[in-house]
Amino acid sequence: MAAVRETTERVADLAGEKYKYGFVTDIEMVRSERGLNEDIIRYISAKKIEPEWMLQWRLEAFERWKEMTEPNWARVHYPKIDYQNIYYYAAPKSQGDRPQNLEDVDPKLLETYKKLGIPLSEQKLLAGVAVDAVFDSVSVATTFKAKLTEAGVIFCPISEAIRDYPDLVKKYLGSVVPVTDNFFATLNSAVFSDGTFVYVPKGVRCPMELSTYFRINASDTGQFERTLIIADEGSYVSYLEGCTAPKRDQNQLHAAVVELVALDRAEIKYSTVQNWYPGDEEGKGGIYNFVTKRGDCRGKGSKISWTQVETGSAITWKYPSCILRGDDSTGEFYSIAITNNYQQADTGTKMIHLGKNTRSRIISKGIAAGRAQNTYRGLVSVHPRAENARNHTQCDSLLIGGNCGAHTVPYIEARNPTAKLEHEATTSKISDDQLFYCRQRGIPEEEAVALIVNGFCRDVLQQLPMEFAVEAQKLVGISLEGSVG
């Protein structure tokens, strides 16, 4: 694992440069008014040049949202959010008419993504990775579209899909995460701005990794992206998202909805490297990451695999789930959640076994340091008709220091006697023996911690696409800086 070496090298390189994505791009913006009402929703819809049905969909969601209350069952604490004090739409002015090719994209935006390590020029891109770049409320560029079109794969901003592929969007949007699923999902349904749409046609193996890079730039602005991925019969797609935001003292809200649909024998692999600004050492600032992600294994023999590396955000509230509806379908959830300083994470998954011979696997690695609180919350549910369902869950927590907390809250519900469910969880600290052993062999303490934690996370890191595994391992080390000694 060359990557581990690089992790430890990078930890040394980056000492003192804890959050290198914290810069602000100075660019002229177009914004909605502050606050939320019907007019704002009409404004967003108009900006997106949406058809009437989409506007109605949004307005209905808004009506429902007004009657809902914010959930409070998660183990996260934050001051009350004033939903009328947020900008729900912000976009670079230069994106007014979205440029059709990369040459026309505002150089300031290109420069921003270059600084984030995501060069948008196709020549410089990682070979085999197509990128959709979302900046605040709009997609600013999508690469490799021509090559993907050739294969029949649709990969575009969702705002574009609503205009160009209304039948697909109408059929699937809200079919996995219903409009009124939960407070944040309903809010998203009313105000979502941009996000990615992917459709992989029957029998097509998507020729490259697809990825979206989300960037929050504007202050006091919420980001409400919406992603919809449909893998038609027998197709395969691997998708990755990355996220960063500037350092700010104010908290910012990110409430996304991601829906995945896998039809017969289709497979979707969805990976996240979440590195939103986590706030400073005192717990000031940072993103509230309240996200609803759900995949529907709708077809026979389909498979959805979630992999997440959560190192950023002041608060993470997120449960990427799988509805195993199709017979013989498979759901997987691989997670690393690292919280340091005052970060709080309440994250996990739901595996809902509905079909026969459905399988699910959960591996969760939680690491808490500083004064952070880290909770795994997960549900495995086997319904009466789900003959021969299988689940295996492994949930491990690691504590670094005596002021943090690590919590494990699994719910296991079996209503079919042929089910076989196994769950195991452990909580411990990095052993003094391991630490001493590494140091005796000359490895400094902080590097030793990064090494041991990377080892602890190995089963999950291995699930990431190669290009991103390296990045994720670096993040593991960086996120834990200052947690020892």
Place this chain on the structure above:
Amino acid sequence: MLEIDDLHVTVDGKEILKGITLSIPAGQVHAVMGPNGSGKSTLSYTLAGREGYQVTRGRILYRGEDLTALAPEERAAKGVFLALQYPVEIPGVVTLTFLKTALNAQRRAQGLPEFDALRTLKLVREKAATLRIGEDMLRRPLNAGFSGGEKKRMEILQMALFEPKLAILDETDSGLDIDALKLVAEGVNMLRSPDRAMLVITHYQRLLSYIVPDRVHVLAGGRIVKSGGADLALELEKSGYEGVEAA
């Protein structure tokens, strides 16, 4: 190479070493023998700088420099190596990765250029061959699921790789059958050199038939109660520790 002078060490407030004085010149192998609870492991952990081993009096001079204030990794970079009685398992960390990380951390501390993956692999393979450590072991997480013998051979491999100036072997013979013991001893003997000092800590004489020491010291009750040549070990084998302790 190593000068220990009137060393007192407490662990959890309890004095374990009560004034040890010992000198090992470069090129020599010294053995410290003693019954259980005599302070053998405390001595090795103290030399390596483990937290919780409080030096209350005396000092440890290594190549003329007092070690007591240095962190374990600083001592390691200066050439102090401790082969542990119970090598630690580190799940998920591939052995090769670990070796490279440690090697380069030491080289960095020594102001030397780091080795790239290829160079490291070549070096490790070379050293591994003589200890009959195969490629599969190098690809597995460090010590995880290794047999007792494999773990000890891995310790010796690391010693060969890091080329320490002072090697401390803490009960390297424990838990080994005779074939494994011979293999390990061979590895150690190959590393004997005029500019390297070794301290072999053991309960039994057995290991010393294969690694013949220049001097043997008997540790009992936190003190060195007797010192002599290689034949002292044989004598102990016959008479046991009781006679020595009484003396």
Place this chain on the structure above:
Amino acid sequence: MTAHPFKLDSQPNMFREDFSRHSAELPGAGLAWLDARRRAAMDAFDRTGVPTRRVEAWKYTDLANALESDLVPASRFEGEIAFDDAFGARGGAQLLLADGFLHSATGTDGMELVDLAALGSQTPAWVEEHLGRMAAGAAQPLGAASLGLMRGGVALRVHGTRSLHLHFARSAGAQDSVSHGRVLIVVEDGASLRLTETHTGGGASESLVNLGIELVLKENAKLEHIRIQSETARTLHVTSLGASLARDAEYRALYAAMGARLSRMDVNLNLAAPGAHATLHNVAVLSAGIADVTTVMDHAAPHTTSRQLFKSVVGGCGRSVNQGRVTVRKGANKADSHQLFKALLLSPRAEVDAKPELEIFADDVVCGHGTAIGALDADALFYLRARGIPENEAKGLLIRAFLADAIEDFGDETLRDALGKRLDDALDVVERVAP
């Protein structure tokens, strides 16, 4: 997980009403300390009322929904009632409680015994010190009600080595009723108690047994607690148990639930000082109704250890609920805790719900849990049948083997035999109703 501050609006709060109307007539009314504790308990109870599934800790056991009728508080039964002495070989004291009231007591020499239905101004100081301190907060709402509305029960103080059998029986009353009873047991420094607690009976009318138990284990005290609960299909049973363990105290418990329409064992154990240890085993065998065991293991001090093993065998349309939260508080280093839930599902209508939970605020700990839910091992079953053992018999063997390790280290031979027989009876029913 904190309970939602949810109040029952749809259902009249019969417990609150009972308290409003009768608090002046309850035993010990007028004792300032007791009045205050009863009031505080009712306030705590009011935070949830009779819990519905919307209260997180009662997510799988909707008590409010299970209550079908208005229940009147049970009154003291004066007639003859038999003692269940199948467990009698343990000797020692035998106390019979009928409908939550102390009915008879024998062999209590060397123990201090107080009838809680007759609390008055001469109540011993140790009762005042301890009664109502545990199993009376908002986390155990039914426990709170059992204190607030306590009509009877016993308080016992134990020195030296003793054994005690508490048998809870029901008169065959025709009225739908609820009994709010309390048990307080103080095991003094270095004392050792073997406690057997049995619950049987219940008639054709609906009844709710609402029992609050407090166990105070002082330094070096030892308590072995074996509880066997096997009631009729019209019975709802909630026992709220609070225990606190002082330095080096040890609590070993085996709870067996074998019948009731709904039973809930709601346990809150506080490992309050270094060296405290708790072993908690639960066995549930059911073919109908809900058997719920919910525990909170609170490691409040360093060097505390706990082991929990829950096993259930569920057939018919039974539902086994297993919830266990282990909390390690800040600074409670070297806490060592493990819990294991295992369940056998034997019927398509049976259900198992499990929620093992870890809540850890100290880093130097070793904590873990495991859960395994499934059917009988097909390989083992085949193996036995290949050796000539008929299928049903083979299943019976495997099920009993499954339960064995939860039981084997408890009690003496007589007790294990008696328990084994009860389990056999319950298993026979499970096997009969299984498809």
